[in-house]
Amino acid sequence: MPSYELEYPNEPYSTVKRYNTRATYALETIHGIINSCPILHVSFHAPNSPFPVILPMIGKMGSFERPSADDLGDVLDLYLHGYVSSRIMNLTRDSDSDSSSGLPMSIAATHLDGLVLALTPNSHSYNYRSAVLFGHATLVTDPAEKVFAMELITNGVIADRWGHTRTPPNSSEMQSTSILRVSIKTGSAKIRTGMPHDDRSDMVDTELLQRVWTGVVPVYQTLGTPIPGPYNKLQNPPEYIHEYIADTNTDTKENAEKAAATEVEPPKKVRE
């Protein structure tokens, strides 16, 4: 574990310009946003298309080479798995065979934490935590690394799920599953917390203040009551599932409420 806080380097494409007081480059913050996000959005160039590809995928950060690097603030790789058309895998294979460093890829994770309701539509905002990573993807071929990534991703969906299922994957599962390792070049995060901020001219309008409710509606993801499937034989979901649901729901709700209560530096326009 590093004894100082690591930060990603500022590249022209990764530097936050607007509302840059909301930006952070700390690995720990960025990796935390990625790892708590159940769906990432992955984007890369597609040959013969004017439009970049954008795909929802599942992914988690970890380090196979240094398994001791379990701290979110360490240098980590991103492992991706999902409903991927073979296109992404073919492109990655092609970029491998070019002996380049892999397929350039941008990955975004965004959490919505609250609706910020101000006096005017223009001062409305969201409380949010958003991270973007930039890196190069290669196909994982080492079976041990593949299993490492599968376990990382499965336990990212529900803590401790891997050990409670039929493992290890059989040879047909190993063959049919593709895992991408994204070596991260840089990244950034942007976070907005706190209450609405309105312009001075509206803040002195007594009629307006008495007419418009201002504040924050917290937003958080909820895990509901488990619904048993057609071939489930267990009378109740086991304790580790109950615990994961209860802990996650407490965390996400508290986080959204805390975000509303944590005042940020007002955006530039208010200070001017």
Next chain:
Amino acid sequence: MPSYELEYPNEPYSTVKRYNTRATYALETIHGIINSCPILHVSFHAPNSPFPVILPMIGKMGSFERPSADDLGDVLDLYLHGYVSSRIMNLTRDSDSDSSSGLPMSIAATHLDGLVLALTPNSHSYNYRSAVLFGHATLVTDPAEKVFAMELITNGVIADRWGHTRTPPNSSEMQSTSILRVSIKTGSAKIRTGMPHDDRSDMVDTELLQRVWTGVVPVYQTLGTPIPGPYNKLQNPPEYIHEYIADTNTDTKENAEKAAATEVEPPKKVRE
């Protein structure tokens, strides 16, 4: 309102290949997924960067030219607004001045509806609704269209909010706000519902069936109790906010539970 169901054309870059029984090209379905998604992910090429830009933004679909087109199944434009670095606006302006048709852009919206827990990690899945649109973005310059889009987006955050705030935007707000109109070329959606499906070899393993809980944990976004801001003067949030929160929470929860109960055609591998 069209009397038949409109579908987006299949382009090579927009056609779903894997699990294509989950795909749909119906405008109504795709637009519904986009308009109920509080955060969209927008991707476009950036000159001088190997990585595509990917940004979280707020956006809603509508038609300024045919305001009667309020049906989600109609041909609609996407209006975008968000924490946009000036980069996106400059690129859009540049592509305008090239007299081309605008900046090519891919837009994704994804809803997570449930964690699908199977006997083996490889058969785990999510219930989800995911849509991608491909189109060309231009800056909105007509003030009337700009106000139309601002109202569309504001009421998309909380129904009926626009009419309960200080409007119309003043000239400084009009100048400082940029709105993009994305003219949609095509799009697609992918939806997974229902319970887990496992391979036959695992389904006959009695020890495994008695050990592993299988089923769905519904996932949905919750709007919490409104927290008044520092200059709020109203004792309670007005009825339209309460109603929006209650309706949204009922809808998202019911939708996630309904998704778990709606059986899909089993994925290919099970049928083989």
